[in-house]
Structure formats: C-alpha cells, structure tokens
Amino acid sequence: MIRDLVFVLLALLTVVPAFWVVFSRNIVHAGFALLFTLVGVAGFYGFLGADFLAVTQLMVYVGGVLVLVLFTVMMTHVPAVGRRRHGLDRLVPPAVFAAAVFGVLYKVITVVKWNVGEASTSPTTAEIGTQLMTNYVFPFEYVSIVLLAAMVGAAILIRERSHAGSDDAIAEEKQEARP
Amino acid sequence: MELLHVKIPSWGDLQWWLPEAVLCCTFLLALLGDMLARGRRPVVAFAISVAGLLAAGALAIADTHAVAPAGGRAIMGDLMVVDGMAIFFRLLFVFGGLATVLFAWTSEEIMGHRRENKGEFFALTVLMTVAMMVMAEARNVLMLYLAMEGVGLTSYVMAGYMRTSLRSTEASLKYVIFGAVSSAIMLYGLSLLYGMTGSLQFSGIRAVLLGGGAEPFGILVAVVLILAGMSYKIAAVPFHFWCPDVYEGAPTPVAALFSVGPKAAGFALMIRFFYTTFAVGTNAAASNSLIQVINWPLLVSVISAVTMTFGNLVALRQTNVKRMLAYSSIAHVGYLLMGFVLLSEMGLAAILFYLLVYTLMNLGAFFFVVAVNNHLKSEQLEDYKGLGYRMPWAGVMMVVFLGSLTGVPPFAGFVGKLYLFTAVMDRQWFWLVIIAGLNSVISLYYYFRVARVMWLVRPDEGHDSPLRLSWLQYTVLACLAVPTLVLGLYFGAFKDLADAGIRTMAGG
DSSP, X not given: OHHHHHHHHHHHHHHHHHHHHHHOSOHHHHXXXXXXXXHHHHHHHHHTTOHHHHHHIIIIIIIXXXXXXXXXXXXXXXXXXXXXXXXXHHXXXXXXXXXXXXXXXXXXXXXXXXXXXXXXXXXXXXXXXXHHHTTXXXXXHHHHHHHHXXXXXXXXXXXXXXXXXXXXXXXXXXXXXXX | OGGGGOOOOOGGGGGGGHHHHHHHXXXXXXXXXXXXXXXXXXXXXXXXXXXXXXXXXXXXXXXXXXXGGGTOEEETTTTEEXXXXXXXXXXXXXXXXXXXXXXXXTOHHHHOTTOOOHHHHHHXXXXXXXXXXXXXXXXXXHHHHHHHHHHHHHHHHHHTOSTTOXXXXXXXXXXXXXXXXXXXXXXXXXXXXXXXXXXXXXXXXXXXXXTTOSOHHXXXXXXXXXHHHHHHHHTOTTSOTHHHHHHHHSOHHHHHHHHHHHHHHHHHHHIIIXXXXXXXXXXXXXXXXXXXXXXXXXXXXXXXXXHHHXXXXXXXXXXXXXXXXXXXXXXXXXXXXXXXXXXXXXXXXXXXXXXXXXXXXXXXXXXXXXXXXXXXXOOBGGGGTTHHHHSHHHHHXXXXXXXXXXXXXXXXXXXXXXXXXXXXXXXXXXXXXXXXHHHHHHHHHHHHHHHHHHHTSOOOTTOOOOOOOOHHHHHHHHHHHHHHHHHHHOOHHHHHHHHHHHHTOOOO
C-alpha cells in the first residue's frame, strides 16, 4: 500500500514536469521543470534499491548536467521563442508520431516476460566498485581514455577564439577564401 | 560472499591486444610530445603518430598467424574477441588512419598557418583508430556502446576542427546532435534486449533467443531500434541526413576518414552483432528462424535499394565535388548492404572485400580533393576545368579512383561489386541486382563528369599553370591508386583474407 503510494507520487513527480518541459514556451521554465523529472527518476532508482545509481543520477544529472543547461540558457542570448502560436498542422504530426511510439512501447512493456530479479536490499556501492575493478576493469580503463579524448576535444573547440559563430568569424572566413 | 566469484582479466590478455595498446600509448605520447613542443611544432605529434601506427600495423600483421587459425581468442574477460574478422579490420583501420595522418600533414585546411592545435589532430586520429578497432572486436553490449561513443566523441571534435569556419562548426554541431539521438535510440533497443534476455554478452543473448525464451514482438522492436542506431553510423537511408553536411563542413582529410573508417567499423559491428547473435548456424533455416519475426532479408534489401538509389540520384545534381562524394558514399553503403541481406558467409565476405576496395578508392578520391583544395581553395566542379593538364599524374590517379568507384572492369571496384552481386544472386534476389546495376549506370554519369571536366575541357586562360604536389602526396596517392588497379586484376589473396575473416569469426 505504502509502496504503491510512493510509486504514484514518484511517477507524478517524473511525468507531470516532463509535460511542462515539452510544452513550456519559456526555456528557463522548461529547464527548471526538467529538474523535477530528473529528481523523480533518481527517486525511482532509490525505490528499486539501486542506491548508487540514485546518488549518481542526482550528482551527474541534477548537479552537473542540469546546472550546466541552466547556466547556458541564462548566460546566452535566447531569442524570444513562442511568440508565434503553433497551428494544428505543426502539432498533429508529432502528436500522432508520439502516440504511435507510446503504443508500441506500451505493447512491448506489457507483452514481454521481463527477466527481472529481486530488488537488492543491501547497499550496492561496494559490489559495483568491486566489479569495476575486476570483471569490468577493461571498460573502466577504456572509458578513461575516451573521456580524456573528449576533454582534449573540448579544449580544442574553445581555445583561443571561442566565438566561432560571430560576425568576426564570417569576415575571417571571407578573408581566408580570398586567394 | 558473491564477491569471491569475480574473475579478473589477466595481464596476459594484453598480448592479444597489443596493436590497440600501442595506439593508446601513442595517443598519450603524441599529446605529451605536442605539449612539450608547446604546440608550435606539430611535427613531434605527427612523427609519434606515424611511428605508433606503423608499429601497430606491424604487430597486427604479426598477430595474424598467431590468432587466426584458433578461430578467435576471447580477451578481457570475454568482453572482446580477436578473430579473423577483427584482424582484417585492424589492418584496414590502421591503414586508413595512417593514410589520413600522412595526408592531413599536407593539407592546408589542417596545417594552414592560422590553425592552432595541429598536434592534437594527429593524436585524435590515432585514438579514433583504436575506438574503431574495438568496435570490430566487441562481443559484449557494454563494449559495443563504449566503442561507438569513442568513435563518436573523437569524430565530433574532428568535424569541428576548423573552429573559425562556420561550415565546420555547423558540421560538428549537427554531428553531435544527431549522434546523441541515434545513440539514445540504439541504447533503448539494447536495454530492451537486455531486459528480455538478462545478458549483455552476445552469446548469452543468443542462448536465450535459441531457447525461445523471448517474446517475438519485443525482439522485433529491439532489433529495429538497434538497427536504426547502427544505420546512422553507416549513414543508410533514412538515417543519412547528417552525412552530406558533415562531410562538406568537416576538413577534407577528416571527411575522407569519416567516409571509410566509422562506416567500415559500423559494418564490422553490425556483422558481429547480428550474425553471431541472431544468425550463426550451420543450416540457413535454423539461422533465419531466430529473426523470422522480422523478415530480415526483405527489410535489409529495401533499405539497401533505397539507400543506393537515393545516394546516386542526389549525387547527380551536386556541383560541389566533396558533397558529390558524400552522396556517393551513401550509395556505396547501399551496395554494401546487399551483402547483408542474406546473412550468409558469402555475402559477409563480399562486404569485407568491398570495404577494403572502398577504403582505397574513396580515400584516394577525397585526398585528390584535398590536394586540389590546397591550391585552388575550392571544391566546385567548375574549378576542376582542365585540372588533368595542370596536375597530370594526380589527374590520372583520380581517374583510376573514379573508375573504381563506378565499378568498371579493370579496376578493383568492379571485382568488389561482382562479389556483392553474386552473393545476392546466389539466392535469386534478381530485383535487387537489377536495381544495383541500374544504379551503377547512374553513378557512371556523375563520376565521369568529373573526369570529363578534368581531362576533356581545356583550362581557362590565366588559370593553366601547373600545380605541384609534394612527394608525400604523390606517395600516398600512389599507395592507394596502385592497389586499386592491382586488386582489379589480382584479388585472390585478399579475397581469401576476407573469406578467412568471416569463416574464422568466433560464434556467438
């Protein structure tokens, strides 16, 4: 009974703001609504006994990605979107598509006999750590080198002149195009 | 305690992964060397990258005899496998990476005086080579995904390498966004598959499927989602739309690598995933039964036919040579998919052989564009007027590449196409062969339009001075053009290599 209640509350916390994310005409509002959705998902992880995943979700998505998104939105000039109302022709095709996807996924979820295990009752962090250092030590190391490449890439893309889209860049490109 | 049951990948596994390990070290050394040289002298990173790639190539060749007869060696706790196919692709990727590094060194777009970060470019190319190799070796869903992201992350950066160019920045952004979406779609499919089978290992998934313990509808949806994500990687219709913009915007040497490397890696991954998970079997009936829910041959043959037709028809209208090559590369994916229709050994071996030929001829054609771009700062077809007279040797080699891309007889492209056509004809898929034949005729028109402009039109007055290429450019182009010719006449050994690659592919 209490489990059901918790589940429904978490589901509401996840789904209702998700609609807001999609339909809000203010991108800052959409960003804040995303906060609740991500927290709701973290709640689900905790609810299912995946304590490590829940904390990771909070730290990486809520604490990292979302804050980054909000900073980006607030610090850059966002053109006024949504002054123009979308007509039915712009709304119907995506709605039909979304409904179709939902229908297919609903059928998959209900029809398939899922390979489910018992939710763990003990903390999972130690086990995950052990696995990462033993069975999965190779992917762990491989990811580190891929992430290093990503960092190098980020450094390349922002070093020196970071305003690649500005008028300066266009002028420069024109200049370069001249023989 | 469950903790006691873990098995630790042994250090001994590394000896079968030496080429990749060497390249990982090369990546780090190149970054370090570039840093010590303060980014002013990219020659340090360039030399380290070339040396590392050469060493990796030598090690990969040495491995060939040690591993191939054993029919595959599971390494790193069975997350990856080194078998005949993995070795084939290792050699292919090292070759492609090396050619790209060498030619990028001569490219104005990469090395032009205003560009910083030249050293990192070579380091990233090396790391992309590693990631592509892992794609060809993965036999676990986790490694499959990590390898794809490794290729993705490096290619996003390389596409946006010319930061001050709007086109390049746009290419990078498009690549990131579409790449993220396609990754998400594929991950969703993989998670469904995991939820149904409870295994990340290809062999484990296969065991559950063979046991009939999965709902067909669920498998269908999962496979379609996974196929969608992988189609994006190889740029098959309808997931091709990023391809022309990215190739056009990216620096040309990068576009050259994109057009062969990640595509070949995507095919390697598709072959291993779909063949070993869904289709390995001695008799065709049993092998197809697992994916009968989908009517696989029909699905793939339609994708194949639409992809080649679309690519060729749009390529016809292009006036920018680079963009034309981008669309033609989509068409070639269509041809390659023909070998995938029946999931037969014959078809898959034909894919491997064609990928080898395609790597040679497509890199060659793109590199010619690089060489021209260095002098003319243009990729427009109208500026190619009379180029044959201004750079005769390179012009002749370009005709070789174009002829091979079309698939006319004395060149390697013809042999490659012949094998692909035969693989489908083997089971009476005549309509697909007819469509592919018609497509080759269409492609004849736009490939030879380039050759015609270069050789049959006289250069304009004042624009007819000879253009010089460096010895390095001639060497690389010759290393691509000569095999393109030779493979058209003498292909037995390389066909055997491709056949052996598929035959010794470790089962699921």
